[in-house]
Amino acid sequence: MSGLYEASDGVYRAIFFGIVLYFVLFGYGTIAGVGLAILASQFVFGVVAVAVGTLLYTQADNVEPAILGASICLVVGGTLQFAFLLAPFPILDRASSIAVFVGIGLYILAVWLE
Numbered sequence: 001m002s003g004l005y006e007a008s009d010g011v012y013r014a015i016f017f018g019i020v021l022y023f024v025l026f027g028y029g030t031i032a033g034v035g036l037a038i039l040a041s042q043f044v045f046g047v048v049a050v051a052v053g054t055l056l057y058t059q060a061d062n063v064e065p066a067i068l069g070a071s072i073c074l075v076v077g078g079t080l081q082f083a084f085l086l087a088p089f090p091i092l093d094r095a096s097s098i099a100v101f102v103g104i105g106l107y108i109l110a111v112w113l114e
Helices: 002-006 009-032 035-059 066-084 090-113
Strands: none
Touching: 009 035, 035 066, 035 090, 066 090
16 A cells, blocks of 8 residues: 555645635534535535545555555545435435545554554
8 A cells, every 4th residue: 555655745735724624614604604615615515525535445455455446436436425415315415425435444454453
């Protein structure tokens, strides 16, 4: 998994700022009751999930099962989030959150077992 650390600093900064932007938009939308900010935060959530999943998949030298599972779950979760934005069925939102949560859990497991 050493290849994971070879991504440029710009990629890591972009992901970090995407996560911060998500929480800022979500917090603002929730506190102020601005629906557009909530929609924007959901879009950013999908972008960050797909970006991190893609980064995990492309940067890993030997694709371990946990890393492969994490990357797939994150990409699927981000894609489900985009589907939720197009067709707002609550099951899509829940499935997206669960897939991203499982992906993060698999990543933590892979790092822990390394």
